[in-house]
Amino acid sequence: MFENSENKNITIYGETVKPGEDKWIKIPIDRLPTGTMIDIPIYVFNAGKPGPTLLVQGGLHGDEINGVEIIRRMLFEGCYKIKSGAVIVLPLLNIFGFIHFSRQVPDGKDVNRSFPGVKNGSLAARIAYQVTYEVLPQVDFGIDLHTGGGQRNNHPQIRYTSGMPESKTLAEVFNAPFYFATSLISKSFRKAAHNRKIPIIVYEGGESMRFDEYAIREGIQGILNVMKYAGMIHTIDPMWIEREGSTLLTSHKWLRSPTAGMFVPQVLNGSSMKKGAILGFVTDTFATYCKEIKAPYNGFVFCINNQAVVNQGDALFHVGK
């Protein structure tokens, strides 16, 4: 995947980072109503030796904070001081969502549905524009860090682009507990990168607004696995997680609530399931009914909704085989 890599300058928003240099670059986006300037911070680590350029991005959804913490810990530990190639680190893309505890920017738009973006467009489109035209031209491959939306807790998993072998290889190398193919969503970051033939894998771990230590550690381990595969680092500290191999899921589906009520899961996230086994139940507050949620086939549960009060049709479990 990385045969033609060469030593290069990395230039973002007019700032050049030469081989052997590290630099913190800021792209100004907009002011808060109080006048405070908000800029997107980007760290560039350019090694002395040639190699590919990796993008590690967090906080595209402002309330999905595990990725922000994964990147912060890796900065603190000096993990991006690589031997070859370059790493572009974008710890928190949607700062506006982050400070509002929100997935979106304040006008309700989703940055991940606003790519490739518009220079003078809505706030979400402006953020997307800077990533598309300032960052992506420098990138050979990337990892986009997410969590489940709302209180849906994703057991650590990688999503790769179906029909793109390079992204499948990266998914295998990352070695999360599960991985599976998904199709490209219109106007998403991954689609914008795919249009430039840049393979991106999406890491999903934990839920929004809540640190999940296991998902954070799996995320760090996976990024290190990819960096080692790309020749950027030679060894990985054995304190991290070891696994035989990631489980490929070839089909997956949501199990939804048959009725409104209180949802009580009966299985642990990430566990295997046998066809017909009771995964949880939805009951009313007076114990007059109890609807069982059963496994549709032999497989795995890899997302559980931690919301206790649910409505008919709410996603309860994401399962696959």
Ligand SMILES: [Zn+2]
């Ligand atoms: Zn997300």
